[in-house]
Amino acid sequence: MAMQPYDIVLLSCEGGETASSNPQALNDYAGLGGRVFASHFHYSWFNQAPFAAYNLATWTRGTNNTGNINALIQTTLSDRVTPFPKGIAMQQWLTNVNALASVPPELPIQVSRHNADVSAANTPSTAWIVADPLAPSPGATQYFSWDMPVPNPTQQPCGRVVYSDLHVGAASADYGQGAGTQNVPAGAITPSGCANNSLSPQEKALEFMLFDLSSCLTPVSQKPQAPGTAE
DSSP: OTTTTOSEEEOOOOSSOOTTOOHHHHHHHHHTTOEEEEEGGGHHHHSSTTGGGGOOOEEOOSOOEEEEEEEEEOOBOTTSSSBOHHHHHHHHHHHHTTOSBTTTTEEEEEEEEOOEEOOTTOTTEEEEEEEOTTSSSTTOEEEEEEEESSSOTTSOOOEEEEEEOOOGGGGTOTTSSOTTOOOOOTTOOTTTTSOOOOOOHHHHHHHHHHHHHTSOOOOTTSOOOOTTOOO
């Protein structure tokens, strides 16, 4: 398998559904301990076998642009009672880096999408960020994760997949054309084609997501440990 030598696979949004996705290969990679970051149209990897059998989310196909919204960081698990320690840590970290509105602590998202809904019935999945009640699609899941392999109660999970409906670059103004635009100048390349701007709130959220995705796998109900304190 070509992916096996890599710790993390980052799937770049292709502007449309993947025409010839190979979900079985991605499933096998994550089941062996690989970490996967997917976004937007990558639902086409997960709404078919073998992932479709895992009951990860209710998927909606298409662009489904829900515009600029505010979103809530989830501090409880899907039962809305059990604390979600990593969600609490994410909210605290985003507050520290000035990514959240102060009252209430919400994450502003530009060019949001609505392709996934995670409920308490989707037991393998953990929602991290959801659209607030004033959004066009209240409660739409903007970011969630699940551990792999699924389902296998006799085997300790060792891999993780995350799905994001945040278009991170949409708010960055990296090309000097203003936040929210996705127009890229012809011939623009990194780094000379990008502006030197501060990270947007949703870019800061992505930073936390990648930190967590690359860290040691711990149960979602367990408080994350500071570096150097793990036994």
